[in-house]
Amino acid sequence: MMAVALNLPQVHRWTSLNKLAKAAGMSATTMKRAARGQWPVIGHEQVRERINAAVTKLGAQPADLDALYTAQLNEPAKEVGPDVQQHTEAVPAPQAPLTATQEKEKDMLLQNAAITPAAREHFGLPRNPFVDDVQSGDDVFQTSSVRYVRSSLLDCALHHGFVAVIGESGAGKSTLANDLEDRISREGRDIVIIRPYVLAMEENDSKGKTLKSGQIAEAVLRSLDPQASMRSSPEARFNQVHQLLKTSARAGRRHLLLIEEAHCMPTSTLKHLKRWIELLEGFRRLIGVALIAQPELRKRFDSAGPELREVAQRCELIELGALDTDLEGYLRHKFARFDLKYEQVFATDAADAIRARLIHLPRGGKPSDVRSICYPLVVNNLVSRAMNAAANAGYPVVDGNVIKHC
Numbered sequence: 558m559m560a561v562a563l564n565l566p567q568v569h570r571w572t573s574l575n576k577l578a579k580a581a582g583m584s585a586t587t588m589k590r591a592a593r594g595q596w597p598v599i600g601h602e603q604v605r606e607r608i609n610a611a612v613t614k615l616g617a618q619p620a621d622l623d624a625l626y627t628a629q630l631n632e633p634a635k636e637v638g639p640d641v642q643q644h645t646e647a648v649p650a651p652q653a654p655l656t657a658t659q660e661k662e663k664d665m666l667l668q669n670a671a672i673t674p675a676a677r678e679h680f681g682l683p684r685n686p687f688v689d690d691v692q693s694g695d696d697v698f699q700t701s702s703v704r705y706v707r708s709s710l711l712d713c714a715l716h717h718g719f720v721a722v723i724g725e726s727g728a729g730k731s732t733l734a735n736d737l738e739d740r741i742s743r744e745g746r747d748i749v750i751i752r753p754y755v756l757a758m759e760e761n762d763s764k765g766k767t768l769k770s771g772q773i774a775e776a777v778l779r780s781l782d783p784q785a786s787m788r789s790s791p792e793a794r795f796n797q798v799h800q801l802l803k804t805s806a807r808a809g810r811r812h813l814l815l816i817e818e819a820h821c822m823p824t825s826t827l828k829h830l831k832r833w834i835e836l837l838e839g840f841r842r843l844i845g846v847a848l849i850a851q852p853e854l855r856k857r858f859d860s861a862g863p864e865l866r867e868v869a870q871r872c873e874l875i876e877l878g879a880l881d882t883d884l885e886g887y888l889r890h891k892f893a894r895f896d897l898k899y900e901q902v903f904a905t906d907a908a909d910a911i912r913a914r915l916i917h918l919p920r921g922g923k924p925s926d927v928r929s930i931c932y933p934l935v936v937n938n939l940v941s942r943a944m945n946a947a948a949n950a951g952y953p954v955v956d957g958n959v960i961k962h963c
Contacts (some may be wrong), residue, residue, distance in 0.1 A: 580611035582905055583903065585904035605667035624766045666915075666930070670941040674805030678952045679948035681900055686891050687937035694743070697736050698890045698933075703729070709875050711846055714813040721819065721858075722849050727934020730849045731840060733877070734815060748811040751780045751844075755818045768822055770829040773814065774798045777844075781805055781812075799836055802843040812844040819848035820857070824864050827857075831868050833953040835855050848872070880936060884908055887936065902944070902954050910957035939963070 578588035593607065670683045691697060706722055711735065724730045727957050734752075741748050753776040759765030774794055778785055782803045788794040802812060814833060814840045816822070836843045848854065858869040885908045889899040915931040918924075943955045946963040 558838055566822065568798070575607065576612055579905060580614050581607045582609065582611075583909060593634070605875055609886060645902075653703055666935045666938050668938065670945075672941045673945050673948070674949035676941075676944045680944060681897065682895060684895075685941070687816060687941060690891065690894070691732055693737075694736055694739055696885050696894060697729075697752050698883075700878070700880065700883040700887075702876070704734065705873055706803050706877055706889065707740075709873075710734075711740065713845045714741070714750070714811055715746075717811065717813075717834065717845035717869055718873070719830070719846045720848070720873045720875055720876050721854060722847065722877055723852055723855050724932070724933050725879075725932050726851060728877045728879070728932045731817060733818060734847075737815075746811075747809055748813060749780055749805065750815055751777050752815045752817070755816065760820050760821050760823055765821075767919040768816070768826055770826055770832075773816075773829075773833070775815070777802070777812075785922050790900075797841075799894065803838050806838060806841070806843050806903050814844055814846045815849070816847070817849040819850035820853040821850075827868055831871060833872070846872075879916075879931040880933065881912070881929055881931050884931060885913060887933065888940065901954070904957065906957035907943075907955050907960055910960035911936065913958060914939060 574588050581588065588608075635800060635888070671688070672682070673910075677685065678682070699701065709720055710720075710722070712718060716738070722730055722733065738750055741750065753768060753773055755768060757766045761767060771791065771794070775787060776795045777798050778787055778801065781798075785797070785801070785864075788797050803810065814830075830846050830848075830885065833844055834846055858865065858872070858887075860876065862871040885899070888903065892899055892902060907938055915935060916927060916929045918927050939960070940955070942963045943959050945957050947955045952959060
């Protein structure tokens with residue numbers, strides 16, 4: 558359905574744009590732009606649906622509702638320029654590189670920002686809702702992307718697959734790795750998770766310590782038989798691990814090798830992961846491999862030479878998307894864990910303002926050029942700074958103006 562301008566005279570017969578914007582849960586600015594035919598580049602259908610619902614809520618007649626979309630039916634919708642882009646209900650899209658200015662702002666927003674005691678008191682919070690905030694599976698906010706990643710990780714463990722979960726810093730990758738272990742324990746599944754220590758892991762020894770296949774074998778051995786002594790020769794050691802996996806599999810167990818910070822793994826170890834999933838008993842795989850990594854791993858796979866080509870061909874890459882359309886739901890979930898309603902903290906234009914800060918469309922760009930940094934950690938830091946600023950200024954709630962200037 559084509560997005561067209563609202564018919565202003567028809568709107569004003571029975572309500573004001575400000576009242577309509579409030580009923581639709583969006584800013585008056587967004588509503589006024591829609592009235593002029595300046596619809597968001599992304600998500601204009603969702604905006605229209607929200608306006609439709611608001612019109613009905615306000616008690617308009619069907620004729621009034623039809624009149625809202627009678628103008629400009631034969632003309633394409635005007636797209637909001639990047640300088641005034643609202644990104645209401647933006648949907649995930651392929652990502653273009655950030656500009657130098659946007660990279661600087663991203664780095665700033667990745668810096669930890671704690672909610673001050675004064676702000677917690679101002680908004681009635683017993684503690685910071687963004688610190689140590691995931692204590693159980695119920696604390697994990699479920700977007701469609703998160704649900705798919707959770708399902709894929711469990712499937713990888715049950716059927717010994719080979720996947721890599723790719724996400725930006727602060728996207729929630731480690732949370733989902735911990736959620737998998739917690740879920741397996743809660744559901745009583747007989748799955749052994751092997752997580753090699755990666756505290757100092759780097760791609761080469763000049764920066765830190767590389768993770769080698771021998772160390773992975775030690776981690777598998779410790780997980781399956783903590784009392785066993787590791788054989789000295791590489792051949793005997795890997796045969797020992799293979800036999801332990803066979804014995805464990807015959808007892809009905811599943812095994813998953815879960816490696817975090819996998820983008821820092823050396824090329825040789827990444828190449829050897831293919832050999833781990835090729836440990837078989839008959840036709841049955843004995844272990845699955847799940848990698849948790851930042852986008853650098855995708856870049857390494859995309860430019861894979863002969864050494865990594867076979868791994869890249871076998872590893873399923875799963876992207877953990879940004880919050881974007883789920884932003885308001887995420888914040889509602891966070892504050893509901895403290896018995897605090899979203900409306901007690903945020904004005905109706907706050908979510909649009911956050912998206913305007915974190916979702917970028919280059920001037921003259923296409924929807925496919927959208928670049929989002931609307932990830933939980935970035936949102937948490939931006940909201941914390943905004944709450945501090947609102948409390949200092951004595952504002953009752955965080956509104957779009959506060960978000961814009963903090």
